Amino acid sequence: MTEPRRWYHRFAVRGVLWREYLDFGLTNVPFYLRPVMIFFWTIFFFFLAAPARRAILSNLRVIMPGSDPVLNLGRAWLTLYNFAWTISDAADHKLAKTQFAYEVEGAEFLEALAASSGAILLTAHMGNYDLGAAVFAQRFQREIRMVRAPEADAETARHLDESLERAGAGAVKVAYNTDRMALPLELLNAIRAGEIVSIQGDRAIAHVSQRAARLFGEEVMLPDGPFMLAFVAQAPIYPLFIVRTQFHRYKIIAREPIHCRRDGRDRGSVIEDAMHAWSRTLESVIARHWSQWFSLVPIFPAR
């Protein structure tokens, strides 16, 4: 039996109220007053979202060993500020079809991904992954099946699903990464049918298959599902990130594909090698764009 929803759940940090308020803001606040709006809301959430702030601080301690704890508070604020901008831009694209300017790093890999018949787009909770998926799907006229960690709030999840499907003009389909057995089969069938499956590979949640990997010298648990999928489907994995560079400007970072080829070795070592390549890629991108790594739950062992 589920616990009845209480009225104040809407006001929780992950409650739907803030998403609805964001939609109101974007349809009512002229673009030149949005920096002011986002500045003050970031201050508000910096104090309200204490667990997220603590998670960012714990990540920063690992990414920048020996960094000043006071300066890290400023860095945590900056990370939340960038997070506010990215969710705001994604909602802006959905509601007003606002245009954004893009530059591409690793164009050849992006072209290869667009032309591929069945591939895995491996990304992280970094920059504007929602906007990236929507723009990619529209530009390439490709369907993307986006796998996400389930939202804590059911209403927020519904709101996000609708937003993503609306922003991607129906080309982005959301699937939740839960413990249900059918999902891997669905994803495998989608890849075999030539679709692109987008998965966030920087954080493993409970009940999801995971394996130990090293990130910034620390042992972390990363999801191994994307690599198993790549091994079974014999499909390439394309690491892809979309980071905010300036106001309404983004950079798409595509990296060399990772392959999980059947080459006579056992499955475990193929997957381990692929995960090693992924964690090196992830590490290099996070090191450069630490203020846009929105891993708002702790992933490193507590210190």
Place this chain on the structure above:
Amino acid sequence: MVFVSPDFSRAMKEEGSDLGYAFALPRLVARLAGRRVRRAEFSRWEAYGFGILVFGISCVFAARLILPFVRPGIWQALFLFFLPPAMWVAYLLLYFINARIVAVLRRLGFYSAPTNNPFQHFVIMSLTTMLALLFLQDASTWLKSLGALWLALLFCNLLAIVILKLRHEP
């Protein structure tokens, strides 16, 4: 299955290198300088610079109005510290009231834009222009200059709109 895709990265690069301004004045200046420019909200100078100017004018107005009634020293410092967030809350109220007005206008069929932004923009520009006119009557030179700066920018932008229309440019 074969997918034919447009040259995404080239299209992206072209868009990224393109200049985009929302206001007519910078668009006209860029065109006169021979740059390829389009109407888009790409400029951080417009977003941050213009936003801070609009928000700053309302903060200055509130400070000028209330500060003489606040006891000097720590109270004035505290007042000035809390003024910007208080002004932000006042803006939230303004957006809300305007949204209600737009809802009524929509029901009556007098407003059909997809978002309320054009109406909000009009109200905020009108209010800021009123404050700038009040600044012109102030005894303080720097407030007069601030008011004059706003009115000069407004005039130049309106002029740029007319010129761009006459040149049939977006």
